[in-house]
Amino acid sequence: MAAYIRFTNFGTRRFQNLLQWQNIRFTSTVFQPINKVLIANRGEIACRVMQSAKKMAIQTVAVYSEADVQSMHVSMADETYYIGPAASQESYLNQKKIIEVAKYTGAQAIHPGYGFLSENAEFAELCQKEGIIFVGPPSSAIRDMGIKSTSKHIMSSAGVPVIEGYHGDDQSDSRLKQEAEHIGFPVMIKAVRGGGGKGMRTAMTVEDFDSQLQSARTEAMKSFGDDVMLIEKFVERPRHVEVQVFGDKHGNYVYLFERDCSVQRRHQKIIEEAPAPGISETTRKSLGEAAVRAAQAVNYVGAGTVEFIMDRDEKFYFMEMNTRLQVEHPVTEMVTGTDLVEWQLKVAAGDRLPVLQDELKLKGHAFEARIYAEDPDNNFMPGAGPLLHLSTPPPASDVRIETGVRQGDEVSVHYDPMIAKLVVWADDRQSALRKCRAKLRQYNIVGLTTNIRFLEDLASHPSFESGDVHTGFIDQHYSELFPRRTLSHNVVCQAAVALVSLERIQTWNSALESKDPFSPFAMETGSRINHEFKRTITLNDGDKSIDVQLSYIRDDTYVIVIGDKSYHVYAMLDTVADKNILRSVVDGVHSKASVDGSYQLKLPTPKFILETSATAPTAGAIAPMPGVIEKVNVKVGDTVKAGQPLLIMIAMKMEYVIQAPKSGVIKEIPHNVGETVNKGVTLIKLED
Template identity: 45%
Template sequence: MSASATPLLTRILVANRGEIACRVMRTAKALGLSTVAVHSATDRAARHVREADISVDLGGSKAADSYLLIDKLIAAAKASGAQAIHPGYGFLSENASFARAIDAAGLIFLGPPASAIDAMGSKSAAKALMEDAGVPLVPGYHGEAQDVETFRTAAERIGYPVLLKATAGGGGKGMKVVEQVGELAEALASAQREAQSSFGDSRMLVEKYLLKPRHVEIQVFADQHGHCLYLNERDCSIQRRHQKVVEEAPAPGLSPELRRAMGEAAVRAAQAIGYVGAGTVEFLLDSRGEFFFMEMNTRLQVEHPVTEAITGLDLVAWQIRVAQGEALPITQEQVPLIGHAIEVRLYAEDPSNDFLPATGTLEIYRESAAGPGRRVDSGVAEGDSVSPFYDPMLGKLIAWGEDREQARLRLLAMLDEFAIGGLKTNLAFLRRIIGHPAFAAAELDTGFIPRYQEQLLPPVGELSAEFWQAAAAAFSQSQSEHVRQDDVHSPWAGTHGLRVGLPAETDLHLSCNGQKRVIQLRNKTSSALRGEQLLIEQDGVRRQHLAIRRGDALYLKWDGELQTIKRLDPIAEVDASHSHQGGLTAPMNGSIVRVLVEAGQSVEAGTQLVVLEAMKMEHSIRAPHAGVVKALYCVEGEMVGEGAVLVELEEV
C-alpha cells in the first residue's frame, strides 16, 4: 500500500467466498461503497454472490481453477470497475505475489505490504526473524531441506511427539501430529500434499508438540504513518485437528501485566517488518505464564468478531481507511476492553464420524434471533448447497456479555435457537462444549476436546418412545390439510381417533438416525401442529417443538437437536448392503488423490488403501482387517460421491 496518490474508493472486490465475503461487503456497504463478488461455477448462486452489487464468474469448481487464479481476479476487478481488492482469509490472503500483482495493476490491496507477507508468510522465516529479535520460540526445525531423513533427524533431536506444519499454511491444513518415528514418513507425505493443494507450497517445518498449552493470540493494527497498536488478545485454545472451534476475548485469567507483555511483543514483531493493516501474532502460553511465538497471520482472522465485540471497533472499516492513507483513530491507551465475547465456528461436518466434512443441501437453515450482544456471521441461507470443493465452515455465532458467564449463557441460547437440517453439522457438539462445566470454569487448553471426548461426543442412544410418538404425530399431521390449528383439544386437531371408513389407529413405519420403528398412533398424548410448532400436552404440561416438513422428510427438534425422520415403505425397502459385501465406501463427496493398492494384493489391517481429498483435507481409507483386494472401483483424479464403493476387500 502506498500513502501517496491513493484514489478515493467507491467500489471494492472481495476475492473470497462464504461468510467472510458477506461480512466484508456488509461493512463496505455501510461505508457507502459498492461491492463486487467473484465466484466459481459451483458458487454461481451462492449467498455472497446474491448480496453483491456486481458479480464476476471465474469458472471452474475447485479453488485452484477459480479463487486462486490471480490473473482472473485482477481482470475481474478491472472489468467491474473496482479500485481495491479485499482478500478475506484463506485462499490468496497471505500470498505476496497476489499483493504485488494488485499493486502492479494500479489497484489497492486491502491487506499488508507484500514485503510483510514475505517476511511472515513463511513460518520458517518468521521463526528465524523472531529468534533474531529475542522472542522465545518452541524448539523445532525450520530449515530449507525437506527430505524425510532431515525431518527424522530433527524429530529425534526435538523428541516425540512432534508437530508437522506447512510453512505457508494456516487453518489446520498441512498439519499432522506424529507420535513415533514409524509414523513420520507417511504423515510428512500427506501433509506435503495437503499443503501443496491448499497453498501451492509443500514446504514443511517441525516443532515440539507441547502438552496442555493455551493458544493466545494478539490482534495488531498498523497504519502507513508508523503507528501500531494491539487490540487486546483472544484465547483460541479449544481446537480439533488443529482447527479452532471456540474463540473468546479477552483470554480468561490473563493478568494486565501479561497482556501488556504479549501485546508489546506483538507490536515489535509487526514493526520489525514494516507491517500495515490488520494482523495477528499467535503465541503458545504455558501454565507458568511463559509464551512462545508460533506465527504471524498477515490478514484478518476468522475470529476477529470477538475483538470487535469487546472494543466496539469495525476492523474491516479500519482496513479500508488505512489502505487509503488514514491514520489510526486512537492510541494504545484509548483501546477499549469492554465485557467479554465468545465465538463458535459452525461447520458442515459429522462429529460422530471423526469430523468428516459433510455435503448436501441446507433443507432447513434457521439462525438465532438478532438482539443485543448477539451476532451471526454466515455465508449460507436455507436451500443453499454445500459442495466438497471448499472449507466446510457455514458461519459463526458470536455472543457478548458484560462478563464471561453472561456471554456464555447468551451463546447457549443462540445455539438452542439455531436449526439446521439436510446435512450433518457440529451444532450439538458446540452446544456441549459451551455447556460443559470445565468450559464454564474457563479450564482451557488445546487438549480440551480430547480430554472430555466422552461427554462432548456421546454415542448415539436409542430414541425414546415419546420421541417416536411425537414424530409420528407430526408426520401424520403435516400430511393433513384439514387439521385444526387453533384448539389443541378439538377432535379435529389431530389425525388420531375415529375416521369413517378408516381404522381408528394408524401405523407409521419411520426411520431416524439409523433406527427404525413401526409406530401406532394413539390418543394418549394431546398434540397439534400449528405452523412449524408441534404442541404436545401431557398431564397439564404443554411443550412445543420445531417441526418442519420438507418433501419426504420431517425435521423435528427434540432435546436440543434437529432430528430427521423419514417414512419407510416396508414393501419396497431393500437391504443394499448385499450388493458389495466387504466394500469400503467413500465417507463423503470428494476427489481420489491416491490409490495405493491393486486388485489381488494382500494387505494387513490398517493398511492405507485410498486417499480421498474433500474440502482441502485428506482422508485415508484403511483396511479394517487383513485381507485381499478383490476389486477397485475408483481411479486417481476421479470425483466420487458419499457412499460410493471404492475398494472391495475379501477377508482371509
C-alpha cells in the same frame, strides 16, 4: 540522522527541491480513494466485507464459480462476474482472471477475505503491478511471515519470545530426527508454509517420528507445494492465544487485545472468545506489546493476527502470524466496538488508524461458535448437500449471525463446510456463555448433520465454564462430550405426532385445491364409518429403529405405544414466524418444541428402494462423505489387505485416505480420478 517526511500529492517541485537541498528525505505517495472494491472470495467472508463496504458507500464486485451461481454473496453484490468451474484452482485461485475482472469493472481495490489468495505474496505483487490496491499487508510481510522458519528468525531478532526448535536447511529425515531427539519428545512437526493445521503432526515418542514426518510431508506437498519441515518442542496442555494487531502506512500500530482459540478439532478452531479467560493484565499487556513488535519487524500494514502458544504459567511463545483478517475477528469487534473491515478499507486507501492504543478499551466478553456441516460422532467428518431448512436466532446488537448461506442453498463439497458463525456478547464471561448456549438451541438446520449439539455440550462443560481450556480439551473430555445418548420416549412421541400433524396440514392443503375438499378420503385420519385410525410409524435414531404405534382418539388426542409402554398424548402444531412449534402433553408432562429441533429422527428408506438403489451397500470401500477422487492407488485384479490405502479423496479442502474394509481382490473401480462422488457411493468393489 535524516528526518523523513511523507508527502501526499499536494507538494510542489520547488518545495521538494528545497527539502533535498536541506538533506531532508521524503517519499511521495498518492493515496487513492476506494470507490469500488472487488471481493476475491465467497461465502460468509465475502458477505461480511460487503456489509462494511456498503456502509461506507463503496460499490462491491463479486466473483463466483460455477458452484456459486445462486449464492448469497452473488445476490448481495452490486456487480457479479463468473470466473470459472467449481474447483478453486480454476476459479477463486485464478489470479489472472480476478485481475481482469477488477480492471474491467474499474475496481480500485481487491479485498481477499481469508483463505484462497489472502496470504499469497505473488498475488499482492500482481495487484501492485497492475495499479490495484491489495487490501492487506505488503507482499514482503506476507512472504516473511508465511515461511515459519523465516518468521521465527525475524521474531527472535525483534525480541518476541520464540519456542525452542529446529528451522535449518538440512531437511534429511535423519537430521530432523536427530534434532527432535536433541529437543526432546514430544515434538511438533510443522510444514514451514503451513496453515489451518495442514502439514502438522505430533510425535509423542521417537518410535512415532518417522511415520508422522512422512504424513506431514505428504500433506504439506499437496497443500502448499513444499514439504520443508521444522521441528518444535511440544508444549503440554498449551493454550492457543492470539493477538489482533493493526498497522497503517504512517507507522502507527495498535493491538486490539487477545482471543483464546484453544478448543480445536483436527488442529482447527471450533469456538473462540475474547478476551482470553484468566489472563492477568500484566500478561495481556505483554502479549499485546510483543504482537506489535512482531508487526513492526516486518513493516506490517492492515489487519493481522500474531498467534502464541501459552503454558500453564502464562509464559507465551510466538507460533505464527496470519497476515490477513481472521475468521474469528467478530469477537474482537464485539469487545472493542470496532469494525475491522472498515479499518482495512480505510488503511488500504492511505488513512491513519482511527484510534491510538490508549483509546482502545476492553468491554464485556464475546464468544464465537462455528457451525459446520460435519458429524462430530464420526470424527467430525464433513458433509455436503442442500440446507432443506434453516432458521436462526434473531440478530441483534449483541447477537451476530455471520453466514453466507440461506435456506435452500447448498453446502458445496468443493469448499469449507462452515455454515455460519454465531457471535454473542454480554457484560461478563458467564453471561456471554449462557447467551451462547441459549442461541445455539434456537438454531435449527435440517438436511445436513451439523455440530450444533456438540457445541452446546462443549459450552456446557464444567471445565469450559471455568475457563480451563487448552488445545487437547476435546481429547481429554471425550467421554463427557460424546456421551452415549438414549432418546426418551417423550421425544419419540413428539416426533411421531409432529409427523402426523404435518401430514394432516399437507393433506388439508391438497384437499382445498381439489374439487372435493370435504371428501373423507381427503383426510389423513381416514374419517370413515366404523373405521378407527391406527398407524405404525418406524423412525430411525441413527442405526436404531423405533416402532411407534399411534391411535388417533379425538381432537388432537392420541394413544401411542412404544414397545411395552403406552402414552396418552395431546398435541397441537402451530406455525410461529415460519417455524413449526409443537405444543404437547405426554402423560401429563407439558412440552414445547420446534419440529426442526435438536433431535434428528429419520424415516427409513423402503426396502424395495434400497435393494434397487445405486448406493445400496456393496462389498467394498464406500465414500464416507461427498468429495472428489484425488488419487487411486490400486488397479483391477490387485490383491489387498484389510486397512490398505485404496484411494485418496479431497473433501472440504481436507485429504481423506480410504482404506480396504477387508482383504480381497479388486473387482471394479467404478469412478475415475477427478470425479465428484456422493456420500455412500461405492468407490472400490472387492471380492474374496
